[in-house]
Amino acid sequence: MASIEMRNIVKKYGDGFPAxxxxxxxxxxxxxxxxVGPSGCGKSTLLRMIVGLEDITxxxxxxxxxxxxxxxxxxxxxxxxxxxxxxxxxxxxxENIAFPLRLAKTPDDKVDxxxxxxxxxxxxxxxxxxxxxxxxxxxxxxxxxxxAIVRQAEAFLFDEPxxxxxxxxxxxxxxxxxxxxxxxxxxTVYVTHDQTEAMTLGDRVCVLRKGSIQQVASPRELYEQPVxxxxxxxxxxxxxxxxxxxxxxxxxxxxxxxxxxxxRRAAAVAGRDLLLVGIRPEYFEDASLVDxxxxxxxxxxxxxxxxxxxxxxxxxxxxxxxxxxxxxxHLQELSRELDSEELRTQAIVSIDATSRIREGRDAEFWLDSxxxxxxxxxxxxxxxxxxxxxxxxxxxxxxxxxxQVAEAAGGLTGERSSGAA
Amino acid sequence: MSTKEKTGWIIGGIxxxxxxxxxxxxxxxxxLKSSADLNAGGFLPATGFSWDNxxxxxxxxxxxxxxxxxxxxxxxxxIATFISVFLSMFAAYxxxxxxxxxxKFILGTALGVAIFPVISIVTPxxxxxxxxxxxxxxPGLIIPYLSLTLPLSIWTMSxxxxxxxxxxxxxxxxxxxxxxxxFRKVIVPLAAPGVFTTAxxxxxxxxxxxxxxxxxxxxxxxxxxxAALGLFSGASQFEDPTGAIAAAAVIVTIPVVILVLVFQRxxxxxxxxxxxxx
Numbered sequence: 001m002a003s004i005e006m007r008n009i010v011k012k013y014g015d016g017f018p019a020x021x022x023x024x025x026x027x028x029x030x031x032x033x034x035x036v037g038p039s040g041c042g043k044s045t046l047l048r049m050i051v052g053l054e055d056i057t058x059x060x061x062x063x064x065x066x067x068x069x070x071x072x073x074x075x076x077x078x079x080x081x082x083x084x085x086x087x088x089x090x091x092x093x094x095e096n097i098a099f100p101l102r103l104a105k106t107p108d109d110k111v112d113x114x115x116x117x118x119x120x121x122x123x124x125x126x127x128x129x130x131x132x133x134x135x136x137x138x139x140x141x142x143x144x145x146x147x148a149i150v151r152q153a154e155a156f157l158f159d160e161p162x163x164x165x166x167x168x169x170x171x172x173x174x175x176x177x178x179x180x181x182x183x184x185x186x187x188t189v190y191v192t193h194d195q196t197e198a199m200t201l202g203d204r205v206c207v208l209r210k211g212s213i214q215q216v217a218s219p220r221e222l223y224e225q226p227v228x229x230x231x232x233x234x235x236x237x238x239x240x241x242x243x244x245x246x247x248x249x250x251x252x253x254x255x256x257x258x259x260x261x262x263x264r265r266a267a268a269v270a271g272r273d274l275l276l277v278g279i280r281p282e283y284f285e286d287a288s289l290v291d292x293x294x295x296x297x298x299x300x301x302x303x304x305x306x307x308x309x310x311x312x313x314x315x316x317x318x319x320x321x322x323x324x325x326x327x328x329x330h331l332q333e334l335s336r337e338l339d340s341e342e343l344r345t346q347a348i349v350s351i352d353a354t355s356r357i358r359e360g361r362d363a364e365f366w367l368d369s370x371x372x373x374x375x376x377x378x379x380x381x382x383x384x385x386x387x388x389x390x391x392x393x394x395x396x397x398x399x400x401x402x403x404q405v406a407e408a409a410g411g412l413t414g415e416r417s418s419g420a421a
Numbered sequence: 422m423s424t425k426e427k428t429g430w431i432i433g434g435i436x437x438x439x440x441x442x443x444x445x446x447x448x449x450x451x452x453l454k455s456s457a458d459l460n461a462g463g464f465l466p467a468t469g470f471s472w473d474n475x476x477x478x479x480x481x482x483x484x485x486x487x488x489x490x491x492x493x494x495x496x497x498x499x500i501a502t503f504i505s506v507f508l509s510m511f512a513a514y515x516x517x518x519x520x521x522x523x524x525k526f527i528l529g530t531a532l533g534v535a536i537f538p539v540i541s542i543v544t545p546x547x548x549x550x551x552x553x554x555x556x557x558x559x560p561g562l563i564i565p566y567l568s569l570t571l572p573l574s575i576w577t578m579s580x581x582x583x584x585x586x587x588x589x590x591x592x593x594x595x596x597x598x599x600x601x602x603x604f605r606k607v608i609v610p611l612a613a614p615g616v617f618t619t620a621x622x623x624x625x626x627x628x629x630x631x632x633x634x635x636x637x638x639x640x641x642x643x644x645x646x647x648a649a650l651g652l653f654s655g656a657s658q659f660e661d662p663t664g665a666i667a668a669a670a671v672i673v674t675i676p677v678v679i680l681v682l683v684f685q686r687x688x689x690x691x692x693x694x695x696x697x698x699x
């Protein structure tokens with residue numbers, strides 16, 4: 001087990017294009033770090049530089065206190081799970097898992113014991129003699145993980161391990177990976193483009209865009225205090241709505257009526273002209289279902305609903321709105337960068353599942369203005385970010401993690417001693 | 422598929438099989454005829470089956486010509502195949518995996534060599550081989566055979582290597598393998614069907630060669646079977662050695678058939694199934 005430090009890592013390809021541009025990131029011992037971003041942001045390249053499959057153009061990669069820039073992958077003692085599993089098809093599941101041990105010239109009885117242990121953890125016992133071709137996607141995934149956990153590696157690296165599984169299995173495997181990592185307490189770097197995986201698995205999440213870091217923080221901080229438009233738009237599903245707004249004193253004029261700002265935020269946006277206000281879908285509600293006590297904390301507006309989607313536990317309403325040409329181009333650019341295709345300017349609004357709002361009609365909505373963020377459309381910067389509140393959220397997550405790691409360590413020694421007895 | 426279509430396919434298949442197998446059947450029947458029967462014209466020997474032709478080439482007067490030739494052919498072709506497969510394995514691996522300047526040029530040249538007419542280089546080669554003492558020796562045939570087999574081997578094998586996901590190797594390296602270990606323990610076993618296919622193709626090419634065999638040899642020291650067949654003579658100068666040639670042709674076909682039967686079990690398509698997402 002080891003910490004991983006990256007100092008000013010740069011990766012330039014032959015044509016001079018920097019796939020990874022000046023990244024510095026510290027991953028603590030035992031931490032679960034997620035690298036997330038849309039395709040082409042350099043997250044996989046960064047992971048492959050950690051493991052040594054990709055040369056580092058400049059900067060230092062330090063694992064467990066040693067600079068490993070010039071070390072071959074096999075000298076770094078890291079284990080990796082590939083996106084397409086990369087199992088050896090000519091070997092049985094047993095030999096696949098045993099492969100790293102065989103290469104390390106481990107005695108047969110020890111190989112047998114370790115492989116059986118790994119198979120127990122991953123419930124692969126009855127498949128040990130089968131060939132990978134005869135396994136289902138989820139089983140192959142588990143074999144790939146078995147090969148990773150069978151030896152004492154310094155860290156685990158995952159390269160989009162769940163992207164080839166169907167949605168249901170992905171959910172199960174996600175939980176499984178989280179459980180495994182907590183139990184083994186090994187430093188983990190996990191690459192994904194799926195923000196659900198990023199939010200649920202990570203102790204901290206590093207959001208990348210075009211080869212540079214946007215924000216490194218706990219999932220909660222990313223969600224509540226994003227540094228810019230990109231992070232705000234990337235984290236959260238359905239994504240945050242961005243409405244054009246103009247400042248009028250303490251108020252923002254938006255297509256959905258005026259939004260009152262508190263003093264801190266009003267001061268931050270004072271003197272600005274055209275802005276983008278970011279409102280998450282769940283900050284909206286069907287006005288008729290909001291408590292009278294809560295109502296004064298937000299504003300009410302009427303809008304025509306285009307489409308509604310009822311999902312059982314919740315309901316989404318789509319409300320189209322007009323935006324100035326300049327804002328539209330900005331938003332389209334942003335959505336392209338986020339790998340989505342936004343064809344029209346519309347707000348996605350989450351309302352209670354029991355709401356009787358129907359499509360094609362005007363309806364009254366309530367908007368919780370306490371948590372809205374205001375962004376500069378030119379730079380994308382979040383003008384109303386509360387850095388202190390954000391840091392507090394990440395601090396909280398860190399404390400939780402330390403507690404869990406300590407518990408896992410205690411639990412593990414307990415298990416071991418009982419096993420010995 | 423309806424019954425009608427099925428019958429159509431079966432009939433078509435039989436017609437094609439008959440068309441392809443008829444010459445072989447004829448040669449087999451020819452080899453079993455006595456010399457008096459040869460020109461009788463019937464498909465089956467009129468006076469019954471005779472093993473005369475086989476005893477002639479295996480123990481009789483033609484055995485001096487045939488048996489050394491058989492030995493030469495086996496030795497030369499196996500060595501040429503082995504060297505060709507071994508070399509092209511590394512060449513094809515480099516071509517499939519590495520991006521180096523001149524890669525296209527090498528592949529193009531290989532193809533150029535493969536389609537270059539053999540007959541046009543036989544004469545210069547004949548002179549050169551005599552000067553440097555390779556004329557009528559095993560290496561004197563192995564080297565030109567390599568020029569025939571290597572280009573095709575490199576092309577076939579690089580196609581196979583390209584099919585193997587690169588992640589396989591990278592996974593092996595992360596698991597602690599050196600480049601050589603990754604190649605030997607992961608890539609070679611996966612490429613095995615490709616290696617065997619290539620070996621069979623290379624062996625056929627060398628085994629069937631006639632031009633080099635007849636031009637670059639003069640004695641039983643290195644003359645291969647196809648060349649030896651051309652030198653068979655009849656029992657008297659008025660008799661064609663047709664029966665003996667037919668018998669020898671049958672005998673040299675047998676190893677090829679055996680080779681294919683042995684290796685076709687190895688050429689299992691889809692061995693890489695299950696390596697990556699399915």
